Amino acid sequence: MSEDAWSNLDKVDQKIIEILNNNARTPSKEIASELEKSGHDVSDRTIRKRIERLEKSGIIKGYKAVLTDVSGINKYQSVMMKLKPSKSLETVRDSIIEFVKKLNNYVLVANMEGEWNMQVIVQIESEKDNTSEKIVEKFSEELIDYRINEIDIREVNILNMSLLLL
Secondary structure (H helix, E strand, C coil): CCCCCCHCHHHHHHHHHHHHHHHHCHHHHHHHHHHHHCCCCCCCHHHHHHHHHHHHCCCCCCCCCCCHHHHCCCEEEEEEEECCCCCHHHHHHHHHHHHHHCCCCEEEEEEECCEEEEEEEEEECCCCCCHHHHHHHHHHHEEEEEEEEEEEECCHHHHHHHHHCC
């Protein structure tokens, strides 16, 4: 979520999102109780309505299961890409984003400013997984340079991901 969208939410909505981000299964009564401790008197019915509004507006896009190491998959790779300067740089970026979004193991795809133009983070599903190499191979004609590194991003959630990338 962009910082603008976040700052446009009132404190109650921000707190609801924070609570749901920690545990998406938190009952509305418990959220109301937590908000009451923060000085906000909001009923559980109002909480449900606010969550519904946040979902309909696209601020809350969905909920997912966060698995422990039971799945056996706890390896990630970061692909940093430096793109060739061209008039169609935005088109190239859009193509990379669309390609990566079709992968079932992508975690993040981000445009960047500075030395590197883009970063993609993928979860490694097996020892033979070569998703990072597939991305580089697909767009090799558009790249000046790239780096593939294994990274450790356990215990990172959506809200603090932006802090991680700063």
